[in-house]
Amino acid sequence: MRTWEKNVRTVVPYTPGEQPKFVDVIKLNTNENPYPPSPKVKECLEKMNTEAFRLYPEPACDTLVDALAETYHMDRDEIFVGVGSDDVLAMCFLTFFNSGKPVFFPDITYSFYDVWADVFRIPYECQPLDKDFRIVKEDYYRENGGVVFPNPNAPTGILMELSEIEDIIRHNQDVVVIIDEAYVDFGGKSALELVHKYDNVLVVQTFSKSRSMAGMRIGYAFGSKVLIKYLNDVKYSFNSYTMNRPALELGKAALADPAYFEECCGKIIATRERVKKELSRLGFSFGDSMANFLFVTHERISARELFEALKIKKIFVRYFNKPRIDNYLRITIGTDEEMDQLLAFLKKYIQEN
Amino acid sequence: MRTWEKNVRTVVPYTPGEQPKFVDVIKLNTNENPYPPSPKVKECLEKMNTEAFRLYPEPACDTLVDALAETYHMDRDEIFVGVGSDDVLAMCFLTFFNSGKPVFFPDITYSFYDVWADVFRIPYECQPLDKDFRIVKEDYYRENGGVVFPNPNAPTGILMELSEIEDIIRHNQDVVVIIDEAYVDFGGKSALELVHKYDNVLVVQTFSKSRSMAGMRIGYAFGSKVLIKYLNDVKYSFNSYTMNRPALELGKAALADPAYFEECCGKIIATRERVKKELSRLGFSFGDSMANFLFVTHERISARELFEALKIKKIFVRYFNKPRIDNYLRITIGTDEEMDQLLAFLKKYIQEN
Numbered sequence: 001m002r003t004w005e006k007n008v009r010t011v012v013p014y015t016p017g018e019q020p021k022f023v024d025v026i027k028l029n030t031n032e033n034p035y036p037p038s039p040k041v042k043e044c045l046e047k048m049n050t051e052a053f054r055l056y057p058e059p060a061c062d063t064l065v066d067a068l069a070e071t072y073h074m075d076r077d078e079i080f081v082g083v084g085s086d087d088v089l090a091m092c093f094l095t096f097f098n099s100g101k102p103v104f105f106p107d108i109t110y111s112f113y114d115v116w117a118d119v120f121r122i123p124y125e126c127q128p129l130d131k132d133f134r135i136v137k138e139d140y141y142r143e144n145g146g147v148v149f150p151n152p153n154a155p156t157g158i159l160m161e162l163s164e165i166e167d168i169i170r171h172n173q174d175v176v177v178i179i180d181e182a183y184v185d186f187g188g189k190s191a192l193e194l195v196h197k198y199d200n201v202l203v204v205q206t207f208s209k210s211r212s213m214a215g216m217r218i219g220y221a222f223g224s225k226v227l228i229k230y231l232n233d234v235k236y237s238f239n240s241y242t243m244n245r246p247a248l249e250l251g252k253a254a255l256a257d258p259a260y261f262e263e264c265c266g267k268i269i270a271t272r273e274r275v276k277k278e279l280s281r282l283g284f285s286f287g288d289s290m291a292n293f294l295f296v297t298h299e300r301i302s303a304r305e306l307f308e309a310l311k312i313k314k315i316f317v318r319y320f321n322k323p324r325i326d327n328y329l330r331i332t333i334g335t336d337e338e339m340d341q342l343l344a345f346l347k348k349y350i351q352e353n
Numbered sequence: 354m355r356t357w358e359k360n361v362r363t364v365v366p367y368t369p370g371e372q373p374k375f376v377d378v379i380k381l382n383t384n385e386n387p388y389p390p391s392p393k394v395k396e397c398l399e400k401m402n403t404e405a406f407r408l409y410p411e412p413a414c415d416t417l418v419d420a421l422a423e424t425y426h427m428d429r430d431e432i433f434v435g436v437g438s439d440d441v442l443a444m445c446f447l448t449f450f451n452s453g454k455p456v457f458f459p460d461i462t463y464s465f466y467d468v469w470a471d472v473f474r475i476p477y478e479c480q481p482l483d484k485d486f487r488i489v490k491e492d493y494y495r496e497n498g499g500v501v502f503p504n505p506n507a508p509t510g511i512l513m514e515l516s517e518i519e520d521i522i523r524h525n526q527d528v529v530v531i532i533d534e535a536y537v538d539f540g541g542k543s544a545l546e547l548v549h550k551y552d553n554v555l556v557v558q559t560f561s562k563s564r565s566m567a568g569m570r571i572g573y574a575f576g577s578k579v580l581i582k583y584l585n586d587v588k589y590s591f592n593s594y595t596m597n598r599p600a601l602e603l604g605k606a607a608l609a610d611p612a613y614f615e616e617c618c619g620k621i622i623a624t625r626e627r628v629k630k631e632l633s634r635l636g637f638s639f640g641d642s643m644a645n646f647l648f649v650t651h652e653r654i655s656a657r658e659l660f661e662a663l664k665i666k667k668i669f670v671r672y673f674n675k676p677r678i679d680n681y682l683r684i685t686i687g688t689d690e691e692m693d694q695l696l697a698f699l700k701k702y703i704q705e706n
Contacts, residue, residue, distance in 0.1 A: 003527035004553045005579070007452040007498065013589030016412050027408070036404040050398050051389040053603075054565040055380070059369050083436060086592040094472075099360040119447075119590040145360065174356035200357045212407040215598040226358070236366030237472040239439040245568040246599040250406075 014115040017318050026341055028332040029316040031154075031183070031293050033212035035267070035335075037250075038260040041213070044253035048246065057245045059236070064243065067252040068220055072192065077225045080232060081251075083242050085182055085206035085219030089148075090116055092202060092221065095234040096176040097122045101145030106135055108325055110154045110180065129156070133287050133295075137164050141171040150180040152188050155320065155330040157289025159188045169198050176227070178202045183291035185210035185265050186272070192222055199224035209292055210265050211254050218243070218251045268292050272333045278343050282350055293332045295325075301353060303327045306346070313345055367468040370671050379694055381685040382669040384507075384536075384646050386565035388620065388688075390603075391613040394566070397606035401599065410598045412589070417596065420605040421573055425545065430578045433585060434604075436595050438535055438559035438572030442501075443469055445555060445574065448587040449529040450475045454498035459488055461678055463507045463533065482509070486640050486648075490517050494524040503533040505541050508673065508683040510642025512541045522551050529580070531555045536644035538563035538618050539625070545575055552577035562645055563618050564607050571596070571604045621645050625686045631696050635703055646685045648678075654706060656680045659699070666698055 017030035061081045069076045082088035093116040097103050100123065105113045107126040117124040127139035133156040140147055147168060152159040169177050179191045181203055191203050202223040208214035221231065235242065243251075254261075272289065279286065279296055286296040297303060307319040307329060318330040333339065370383035414434045422429045435441035446469040450456050453476070458466045460479040470477040480492035486509040493500055500521060505512040522530050532544045534556055544556050555576040561567035574584065588595065596604075607614075625642065632639065632649055639649040650656060660672040660682060671683040686692065 002552065004449070004529050005583075007449060007528065008583045009448050009451050009587055010583070011586050011590040013586045014593055016409070016589075016593040019409060019411060030409055032409065033407050035407065037406050041406065042403040045398070045401060045403055048398060050395040050603075053390050053394065053568040054386050054388065056369070056372060056383055056385065056561070056567040057570070058372060083592060083595055083597075086594070090591050095362050096357070096360060098362050115590045119587060175360065176357050199355065208409070214409040214594075215406040217410070217594055217597040230358075230361045230363070233364050233366045234362055234472060236369075237364040237468050238443050239436060240367055240369040241439070241567075241570055242436055244436075244570040244597065244600055247597055250403075 009119070011119050012115070014112045018316060020316060025314040025316055026334065026338045027316050028334050028338065028342065029318045030214070031209055031291075031332045032214050033209060033264065033268070033292070034333070034338060035212055035264045037212040038254050038257035040253045040257045040260075041250050044250055045246070048249060053245060057241050057243060057248055059240050061243050061248055063248040064218070064251045067255045071255045071258070072222065074222055075225070078195065078222055078228055080221040080223070080228050080235070081243060082219050082235070084208060084217040085180065085204050086112060087217070087242065088204050088219040088221050089178070089180065091231055091235055091238070092176070092178055092204070093117065093122060094120055095231050097146045099145040099175070101143065103146040103148065104140050104144045105148045106153060108133060108153070108156060110150050111320070113148060133158055135160055137168050140168045144172070144175060146175045146177070147172050148178040148180060150182060151191065152183050152290045154183065154291065155293065155318070155325070155328075156287050156295045157183070157291040157293055158287045159290040162189055162191060162194070165191050166194060169194060169201055173198075173200060176200050176202060178204060181205045182209055186292045187269055187290040195222050195224065199226060202227060207251060207254060211261060212264065213250070213254060216247050216250055218247055268333050271336050271339055275333065275339050275343070282343070282346055293330050295328055295330050297328045298350070301350060303329045306349070309349055310342075310345065315342055315345060362472070364472050365468070367465045371669060373669060378667040378669055379687065379691045380669050381687050381691065381695065382671045383567070384562055384644075384685045385567050386562060386617065386621070386645070387686070387691060388565055388617045390565040391607050391610035393606045393610045393613075394603050397603055398599070401602060406598060410594050410596060410601055412593050414596050414601055416601040417571070417604045420608045424608045424611070425575065427575055428578070431548065431575055431581055433574040433576070433581050433588070434596060435572050435588070437561060437570040438533065438557050439465060440570070440595065441557050441572040441574050442531070442533065444584055444588055444591070445529070445531055445557070446470065446475060447473055448584050450499045452498040452528070454496065456499040456501065457493050457497045458501045459506060461486060461506070461509060463503050464673070466501060486511055488513055490521050493521045497525070497528060499528045499530070500525050501531040501533060503535060504544065505536050505643045507536065507644065508646065508671070508678070508681075509640050509648045510536070510644040510646060511640045512643040515542055515544060515547070518544050519547060522547060522554055526551075526553060529553050529555060531557060534558045535562055539645045540622055540643040548575050548577065552579060555580060560604060560607060564614060565617065566603070566607060569600050569603055571600055621686050624689050624692055628686065628692050628696070635696070635699055646683050648681055648683050650681045651703070654703060656682045659702070662702055663695075663698065668695055668698060
C-alpha cells in the first residue's frame with residue numbers, strides 16, 4: 001500500500017440492483033415504474049432549448065421548487081431538491097446527524113442508511129422489526145442522534161399508521177426525524193401534515209417511482225424553513241448547481257399532469273392487489289405491501305433458488321443475502337403482462353420442483 | 354435554539370455568481386461559454402426517448418465514460434464522472450483528504466476549496482501567491498495532507514508550466530495531488546500525461562466552460578485505476594446514480610464534435626487576446642490569462658466602483674471582496690459583440706470619471 005492510500009476514506013459502498021443492458025428482459029428488480037413518464041414530459045423535451053445549456057442552471061432550482069410548492073401546497077422555503085432522493089438523504093445525514101450519538105433506523109430497511117452513516121462516520125443502531133416485519137415504535141423512544149425510516153418500509157412494503165409515526169416524532173423532539181416516503185404514492189398516507197406541526201421533521205419523496213422518472217434523478221424534501229435552510233447551506237457547500245436544466249424543466253412538466261400520475265399509480269395498485277392473490281395461491285406469503293413491490297417468501301422453495309431460476313429466464317427480481325431476509329424476494333410491480341409472465345413461470349417452476 | 358439544532362453541521366456556503374433572470378443582460382460573471390453547445394447536442398436531444406426515463410441511468414455512467422475514454426485515449430477505469438467538476442472535487446476532498454494534516458492550496462484560488470475543507474472538517478493551509486499572482490512551488494514541498502490547485506489558476510487565469518507542476522508532484526508522493534483544469538482548454542497544456550507517470554495525481558475537467566454545457570452539470574477526473582476505484586467507492590456510498598440520462602447522452606454527443614469544440618475555444622482565445630490589448634490601452638493591468646476570463650485592475654478607478662457602474666448598465670462581471678484581490682474584477686470572455694459593448698462602456702466611464 002502506498003502512503004497516500006492510508007489517507008483514503010475507505011467504505012463498503014451500496015450495491016444498486018443490476019441494470020442489465022439487453023432489452024428483452026422483464027425488469028422487476030429496482031422498483032422502477034413500468035409506465036413511461038407523462039406525455040407532458042415528452043412535449044417539454046421537444047420544446048427544450050439546447051442553446052440555454054451553455055448557462056448554469058438556477059442554483060436555487062426555482063423552476064422545480066415552485067412547481068413542487070404549488071403541487072403540494074407548501075411554501076417554497078419548505079422545499080429542498082436533489083439528484084434523486086439518495087442525494088437528498090445523503091445531504092440530510094451529513095447535515096443533521098452530528099451529535100455523536102447513534103442514529104436509529106430499522107434492521108430491515110433501505111440498505112443505503114448504514115452506508116451513509118459509514119461514509120460520514122456517523123454512529124448508528126439498528127432497531128429490529130418484529131416478527132411480522134413491523135417497526136416497533138417504542139424502540140425509538142430512547143436517546144439517539146436522529147431517526148430515519150421509510151414509510152412504507154423497504155423492502156417489506158409495510159406501511160405505518162400516521163398516528164404511530166407521530167408517536168415516534170413526539171418522543172424525538174431533540175433530534176431530526178426523517179420519513180423516507182419513496183413509495184408513499186402507492187396507497188400510503190404521507191406525513192406531510194406533520195411537517196407543519198413539528199419543526200424537526202423531514203419528509204423525503206422522489207420522482208423515481210410514482211412519477212416514472214428514475215432516469216432523471218429528482219428527489220425532494222419537505223421540512224420547516226429552518227431545517228431546509230440548514231440543508232441548503234450544506235448543499236451549497238458541496239455543489240452550487242446540482243440539478244441540471246433538463247431535470248428542472250422535465251420535473252416541472254411531470255408535476256403538471258396530476259391525472260396521468262394518479263392513473264399510473266392506480267394501475268400499479270390494481271396490479272399489485274391482483275398479484276398478491278395469485279402469489280398466495282402459489283404458496284407465497286408476504287406482508288400487506290403498500291408499495292410498488294412485494295416482499296415474498298415461498299413455503300417450500302428457497303428465495304435464492306427462485307432468484308437464480310428467474311434470472312435464467314431473464315426475469316430480474318431482487319434478492320438480499322442478509323440476515324432475516326435471505327429467504328425473501330423483492331418483486332417490483334410491472335405491467336399486467338409482465339406480471340402474468342412472472343406468475344406463469346413461477347406456477348410452472350413450483351409444479352415441477 | 355432548539356436542541357436538534359446543536360447537532361447541525363453549520364457551514365459558510367460558497368456563493369456562486371449571480372444568475373440574473375432577465376434576458377437583456379451581458380453576462381460575464383460566471384465564466385460560461387458565449388457560444389451554444391455543438392449542434393450534435395441538439396440533434397441528440399431531438400432523438401432522445403423520454404420513455405426510457407422511467408428506468409434508472411447506468412450507475413457506472415458507461416455511455417459517457419466510454420466516450421471520454423475514446424476522446425482522451427484513456428482506459429475507462431481511469432475516468433470518474435460527476436455532476437459538474439464541483440461534484441467531482443467534493444468527492445475527491447471527501448475521499449482523499451483524511452490524514453488530519455492540512456491540505457495545501459493557494460490563498461488566491463477557486464473559492465470553493467476552503468468551503469469543501471470546512472464542510473468535511475478537513476484542516477487546510479493557504480499558500481500565498483507571489484506579488485505577480487504566481488504559485489510558488491516550493492511552498493508545497495512541506496509535509497501536508499494533500500495538494501489542490503487550478504491550472505490555469507482562478508480567478509487569475511495564470512498558467513503554470515507542466516515542469517513546475519511535476520516538481521510539486523515529485524515532492525508530494527505521499528499524498529493525493531489534484532490539478533483542477535476547468536479552464537485548461539483555452540490555451541493551457543493539460544497535466545493528463547502525468548496521470549500515467551504518478552498514481553497519486555488526479556486531473557479534473559468540466560463540460561461547463563469549453564464545451565458550453567454549464568447547464569448540464571458534467572465534470573470528470575482522470576487518475577490511476579486505484580485512485581478512480583477509491584473515488585467510485587465513495588461515490589457509490591453517496592448516490593448510486595448521479596448522472597441523469599440526458600447528461601450521459603448529451604455529454605457523449607458533445608464529445609463527438611471535436612471540430613466545433615476547437616472552433617469555439619479558438620474564437621474565445623482570439624477575443625481574449627484582442628480584449629487584452631484594448632484593456633491595456635484603457636489603463637487596466639492583468640496577468641497573462643490563459644483562461645476564458647481576465648482578472649483586471651485599473652490604475653485609477655476602483656474595482657468595486659466599476660463593478661457597480663457596470664451592473665447598472667446590466668453588464669455583470671465578478672467582484673470578490675477578499676484580501677489582496679478586492680481591487681480586481683474577473684471578466685468572462687463573451688462574444689466579440691458583448692466585449693465591444695463592455696469596452697465602449699469602460700472607455701466612456703473612464704473618460705468621464
